[in-house]
Amino acid sequence: MSATIRTIDLNADLGExxxxxxxxxxxxxxxxxxxxCGGHVGNETTVRKTVRLALKHEVAIGAHPSYPDKENFGRxxxxxxxxxxxxxxxxQIEIVQRICEEEGASLHHIKPHGALYNQAAKDPFISELILKVIEEVCPNTLWMGLANSSSERVAKRRGYTFISEGFADRQYESDGTLRSRTLDGAVLKLADVLxxxxxxxxxHRVKAQEWLPLEIQSICLHSDTEGAVTLAKEINQHLVSKGVRIAAV
Structure with a gap:
């Protein structure tokens, strides 16, 4: 690692x-x-509880909208x-936005969930749709999505600030997308995460069938991954031990 201190955001999908x-x-x-925020799971009570926790721990708050499909958890x-x-x-975004205002918090970013996230990563039309909503509802927030994806390219083309994200606990495919959860090996074992x-x-790379160059600003840990609490702690401590500063973008 170079002498320059690297800063990385460590994020998690919560309220689930x-x-x-x-x-x-x-x-x-x-x-x-x-x-x-209600699409795949959650309601005003869980959003408010999570916003208050984020405020307590000085964690940046994002809305996590999905397909309105609780039956399949938006996947x-x-x-x-x-x-x-x-x-x-x-x-969905407006629920989080309103509760943030009521609790004296700021909505920092928008990150789609599950199938909506993955579809936007491949389909510029869906990315355009998501960005249009963001620009209408909360234009001063950031948009978090898959690094080197259709979402990132659409954001850059439109001059919108994008947080490029990588995944601690998911296997990548050779095109840089995430392996479907329906396939073996989609979620990494604990030993492989670090x-x-x-x-x-x-x-600045990730292993798929071959090594892929990948520049990221944020790493996601899924809260439903086995041992998520231990992983969150270990990832945090591991990065700090390498001289990496953990902070929101």
């Missing part, structure tokens, strides 16, 4: 486990969170009219 204290355990180790592409999809994304974090942050 209303009956556990998982969010409270993870929050001390991250610098930004993405709060589920399947949904056949829905584009106008209805845009309206749903708008409604190795992938090192490659992403220190060596």
């Amino acid at each position: 486990h209303p009956d556990s204290d998982l969010d409270e355990q993870i929050m001390p180790y991250i610098s930004s969170c993405n709060i589920a 399947k592409v949904m056949l829905i009219q584009l106008g209805d999809l845009a309206a749903s994304i708008k409604d 190795k992938q974090v090192d490659e992403l942050v220190i060596n």
